[in-house]
Amino acid sequence: MKEAVIGIDIGGTFTKMGIVDRQGNMYAEGSIASDKTPSIDDFIMELHAAVEKMKASLKEELNILGIGIGAPNSNYYKGTIEDAANLKWKGVIPFTDKITRVFNLPSVLTNDANAAALGEMIFGGAKGMKDFIVITLGTGLGSGIVVNGDVVYGHDGFAGELGHTIVKPGGRECGCGLKGCLETYVSAPGIKRTVFELFAELNVKSELRQYTFDQLNATMISQAAREGDPIALRAFEITGEILGAKLADAIAITSPEAIFFFGGLAKAGELLFKHVRANLEPNLLFIFRNKVKLLPSGLTDKNTAVMGASALIWKEMDKKR
Numbered sequence: 001m002k003e004a005v006i007g008i009d010i011g012g013t014f015t016k017m018g019i020v021d022r023q024g025n026m027y028a029e030g031s032i033a034s035d036k037t038p039s040i041d042d043f044i045m046e047l048h049a050a051v052e053k054m055k056a057s058l059k060e061e062l063n064i065l066g067i068g069i070g071a072p073n074s075n076y077y078k079g080t081i082e083d084a085a086n087l088k089w090k091g092v093i094p095f096t097d098k099i100t101r102v103f104n105l106p107s108v109l110t111n112d113a114n115a116a117a118l119g120e121m122i123f124g125g126a127k128g129m130k131d132f133i134v135i136t137l138g139t140g141l142g143s144g145i146v147v148n149g150d151v152v153y154g155h156d157g158f159a160g161e162l163g164h165t166i167v168k169p170g171g172r173e174c175g176c177g178l179k180g181c182l183e184t185y186v187s188a189p190g191i192k193r194t195v196f197e198l199f200a201e202l203n204v205k206s207e208l209r210q211y212t213f214d215q216l217n218a219t220m221i222s223q224a225a226r227e228g229d230p231i232a233l234r235a236f237e238i239t240g241e242i243l244g245a246k247l248a249d250a251i252a253i254t255s256p257e258a259i260f261f262f263g264g265l266a267k268a269g270e271l272l273f274k275h276v277r278a279n280l281e282p283n284l285l286f287i288f289r290n291k292v293k294l295l296p297s298g299l300t301d302k303n304t305a306v307m308g309a310s311a312l313i314w315k316e317m318d319k320k321r
Contacts, residue, residue, distance in 0.1 A: 004062040005317075006051060006105070007310030009112055009303070010034055010071035012086035012139030015043075017051060018303055019062065020310035024123035027062065028054040029303060040089040041098070048102050067099060067107040068313030070115030070305055072140065075157040079109050085164075085175030086140045108316045112136060112305060114151045114160060116297075117144030118315060119308025120260050125298025132256045134297075135162070135247075136305075137265035140175075141183035141190075145254055152254075162250060163187070167242055186243045188218040188265050194235045195221060206231035222268040236268065240275020247276065248283035251292055262297035262304045269296075 004021045015034045019027045030050045037043040055064070073084035079096030081087065099107040110118075117134040120126040126134075130149040136142035141163030145152040152159045163183035164176050171180030172193060184190050195208055195216065206229050208216060225232035247259060265272065273294060281289055297304045 001061060001063045003065055005065050005310050005313045006067045006103075007115075007306040007308070007313070008047070008067060008069045009115065009305030009309050010069065010081075010087070011112065011305070012072070015047065016303055016306050017047070017054065018306040018310065019054060019058070019064070020307060021062075022314060024307060026303065026306070027060075028057050029306070030054040035088055038088060040093055040095075043089070044098050044102055051103070064105065066313045066317060067103060067105050068115065068309040068311065068316070069095065069099065069107060069109045070112035070309040070312065071095070071109060072112055072142065073158070074109045074111045074114075076108075076110040076114070076153050077157040079107070081109070085177075106313075106317075108313050110151070110153075110312055111142060111144065111158075111160065112308075113142030113144040114153070115144070115308035115312050116142070116262065116305055117146050117151055117308065118311040119299060119304060120297060121146060121149075122311040122314070123299060123307050124304070125260060125295055126258065127298075129257050131254065133247075133250060133254065133259045135259060135261050135263075135266075137186065137261060137263035138188060141187045143250070145250075145256075147254055162246065165246065165249075167246055182242070182246050186239055186246075186265075188263075191218055191221055191235050191239050191265065192216050194238050195231055198231050198234055202231065202234070204230045208232060218265050218268070222271060225268070225271050233271075236271045237275050239265075240272050241279045243272075244276040244279030245283050248280055248288075251280075251288050252285055255288065256292060258293040258295050260295050260297050262299070266296065 008017045016031045018029045032050050081093045081095045096107045096109050113136045134144040143162035145160045164181045166180045167182045168180040172184035174181035174184045221232050
């Protein structure tokens with residue numbers, strides 16, 4: 001019987017899941033809302049029901065070996081989610097204990113961006129690379145840092161929180177409690193906040209002015225920018241300026257071969273990344289200039305985050321073997 005694992009990616013809005021084999025073949029996919037269930041136990045039961053439905057859809061019988069999970073503010077060492085800014089459930093949640101008990105399968109948990117980095121290394125564009133960074137641009141900004149072939153976890157399991165480094169002291173309030181975090185400027189909600197600031201700053205016509213904050217989303221801003229909307233174009237310019245400068249800091253610390261991007265905001269492509277590149281190189285020490293590749297995820301035809309979560313459990317089981 002063919003072996004497979006379950007990969008689960010928990011985001012601020014949606015939780016996605018899939019059944020994946022060692023070669024990266026996805027046999028089934030599913031998703032549920034992350035922000036509709038107030039109780040973590042109810043969420044896990046809903047997740048279990050979705051996975052069972054996914055398993056029932058399989059055309060062949062698979063030997064499911066374990067579950068890999070990517071989620072914000074995850075402690076790889078303890079298997080806990082701890083006060084995640086973009087999730088409804090607060091406090092320290094013994095997540096793998098709960099998952100293993102309900103699913104009766106071994107489970108392992110890490111930051112969603114760390115999981116994406118593993119997926120990129122095992123199944124995607126970072127094959128053969130030992131030093132790279134993955135940036136996730138969605139409800140928040142996550143980062144997975146790989147040095148010498150290993151994800152950097154730090155002594156407590158929380159290393160790599162680039163999204164919660166400060167770009168503007170005393171700036172925008174973040175869900176984490178700090179002010180001026182990178183993700184308050186560079187994320188799907190972040191670019192919306194920039195657009196609304198520009199409404200007040202610039203006296204120009206914009207199709208985006210007809211929408212409320214709750215109605216507007218990053219996809220709409222991207223589309224408006226492609227159509228030449230001045231507010232949308234300026235919003236991407238500002239976002240790219242901030243991200244480019246901050247990535248220069250990350251490069252100085254880890255000297256990666258490449259930086260990979262994925263997530264909803266990354267789908268804007270050159271609308272964003274031409275400004276990232278333009279502001280990255282001037283902020284780099286000369287020894288790092290023109291060395292680091294900025295690349296889209298190599299898993300663009302697949303669910304990158306789910307693939308990353310599955311890569312996490314595959315790697316964990318290989319360690320035990």
